[in-house]
Amino acid sequence: MIEGVLLKGYGGFYYVFAEDRVWECSLRGRFRVKDQEFLPGDRVAILPEEDKATIESVEPRRNALIRPAIANVDQAILVFAMTSPKPDLNLLDRLLIQVTDAEIEPIIVFTKLDKYKDNPLANGSEDYAITTVYRNIGYTVFEVSSETGQGVAEIGARLTNKISVLAGPSGAGKSSLFNALSPGKKLKTGHISVKSKRGRHTTRHVELMVCAGGLVADTPGFSSLFLPNMKRAELTDCFPEFAQRRRQCRFNSCLHDKEPNCAIKAALEKGEISPVRYEHYLIFLKEIIEAERKY
Ligand SMILES: Nc1nc2c(ncn2[C@@H]2O[C@H](COP(=O)(O)OP(=O)(O)O)[C@@H](O)[C@H]2O)c(=O)[nH]1
Ligand SMILES: [Mg+2]
Ligand SMILES: [Zn+2]
Structure with missing residues (x-):
């Protein structure tokens, strides 16, 4: 056996x-x-x-995702382009919440670094604005070019002996990254979907593939726009830079919205918290409160 x-x-x-x-x-x-x-x-x-x-x-499962349907997932590689398609940070923050809630380790990968460097907006240093925000929060962030190979080996090292899912918007470079990680085994780049022959439901074909000494699912799933079912107070835990400051808020129940003496808002004013992250927090908070009312 x-x-x-x-x-x-x-x-x-x-x-x-x-x-x-x-x-x-x-x-x-x-x-x-x-x-x-x-x-x-x-x-x-x-x-x-x-x-x-x-x-x-x-063996009993350690965890199981529903979309995509995969068991025992160790980490989610959240793939976003640095340039085009313009990174949808609202989607990235949503995925980070879904992944954190499912107790799966997120790894953020910004692709098309080669294009970013050609971009007149780039400052030429190794300090890329969008990646710095997430790295400073404490997330693991990689910048990569599947075109030149820059950064590919570093990501490959993180895949070994693990089960990973690639998630992110279409066109971000997930399949290209997979191909760069496993030369010789080519996935089609561009959008593909396979219809299930079993019935009228069309499902995405999910499979794990051997890649860089680990197992990886390249799937357009896991990019749902809905937040997991959670209570409003739990949202703070999905924003590490908020969670580490919440005990300094005046109220234990502070939702960091309209409450006085809020440590998160104080950090925001001091520039220690990204205004975009805070804006997303408020959007998600509103959605969670609306969802709570429906039950
Ligand atoms: N210049 C450049 N183009 C890339 C890179 N990664 C992907 N692309 C291009 O972006 C397009 C979408 O890539 P694909 O891997 O199919 O994205 P997916 O939908 O996330 O799987 C393709 O035309 C790729 O050639 C990269 O690192 N640099
Ligand atoms: Mg693809
Ligand atoms: Zn607060």
Whole structure:
């Protein structure tokens, strides 16, 4: 018996990565009886028989994302272009909340660094304004060019032995980054979607791929605009630069909106908190309060 990770289910078979190769597996009958649902990312034990194998057991999941449906995700690589398409920081902040709420480690990657340098707005130094804001908050941030290869190896080192999902808007350079990370195995760049043949529902095809010694899902999912179900007071925890200051607010229940003696607003006035991040916080707070009213 060997341990592996399920990459995808397709056409009644399951493809498992174990001992440095992919095994086409079928299921033991008892799994079919139990109507066990497998997800890419599931850790399984397989029994190889000649060239094929059977899945014998599956470990409990550490976590499971719904969109995309992947289990045991270690980290989310949030991919945004530095230049074009213009980075939608509202979406980035939303994704950071979704990822933090799901207890998955976020890694921010700004792509198309080569274009940024050509940009007359660039100041020519290594200090790129948009990346500095997120790095100062404490997030892990990479700047990369899939075109020149700059920064690619650093990201590759973060993928080894982990399960990662790539998320971010179409055109940001997710597939190009994947290709740069795994030369020889080319993904189509540009927008692709595969319709499920199972019914009228169209689902995105989700699979994990071997990449830079880890497993990566390149998926247009996970870019939903909805915030997870949370209480208004919990939103502060998803903004690390707010959370570290909240105990200095006058009121324990401070939502950092209209309350007096708010440490977050004081930090904002001193320029220690990004006005854009604060603006997004207020937008999200309003959405969460509206969602609370519906229940
Ligand atoms: N100059 C430059 N172009 C890039 C870079 N990364 C991606 N692109 C281009 O941006 C477009 C969208 O890339 P793609 O990888 O398909 O984005 P995805 O939709 O996020 O998968 C393609 O035309 C790529 O060639 C980069 O680092 N530099
Ligand atoms: Mg793509
Ligand atoms: Zn406050």
